[in-house]
C-alpha cells in the first residue's frame with residue numbers, strides 16, 4: 001500500500017517563483033526547487049499547472065527563485081500563494097528590486113535569490129517539471145531557510161474551531177495545506193481554491 005502520511009515525511013523548502021509574460025510579472029509559492037547539477041549550475045522546479053506562473057515559465061522560460069526564511073509572515077504566503085495572477089497583479093503598489101534579467105525578487109524575507117533560464121520541460125499531468133540553467137545567484141541574508149514543516153507549525157494560523165451558532169448545522173472542512181475553510185458537503189473532486197490541493201487534503205472540523 002501507499003501511505004499518504006509517509007509521503008509527508010519528505011522535507012521541502014518554500015520559495016517564491018517569479019516570472020513574466022513579457023510585460024506583467026507574476027509570482028507563486030512553490031515547495032519544490034532542487035539543484036540538479038553543480039557544474040554547470042542547474043536547478044529543477046516542479047510547478048502545478050493551476051498556477052499562472054507555470055504558463056509563464058513555458059512561455060518566456062525565465063524565472064527567479066527567492067528562498068524564503070523562517071521570518072516570512074503569513075501575509076507573504078497569502079499574497080503569492082492563494083490568489084491567481086491571471087486576474088490580480090500580485091506586485092501592484094509594491095516596490096520590489098530586480099535581478100539582472102529584469103524580474104522581481106523578495107529582498108525582505110528571502111536569504112538568497114537565483115535567476116534561471118529553462119532548458120527542458122517535462123509534462124507530468126498536473127505538474128510540469130522544468131530544468132533550468134542558473135544565470136545569476138546571490139545571498140541576501142544569513143536567516144534560516146524555512147521548511148514546509150516549519151511553515152505548517154509556526155507560520156500558518158491554526159483554524160479556530162467554529163462555534164455551534166456559526167456552523168448552523170452545516171459541515172465544515174479545512175484544507176490541511178493552506179487553512180482554507182469550506183462550508184457544506186465536500187465533493188470528491190473538490191479542489192482547494194487557495195492552494196489547488198484535492199479533497200483528500202481536507203479534514204472535517206465540526
Ligand code: FE
Nearest residue numbers: 175178192195
Ligand atoms: Fe488549500
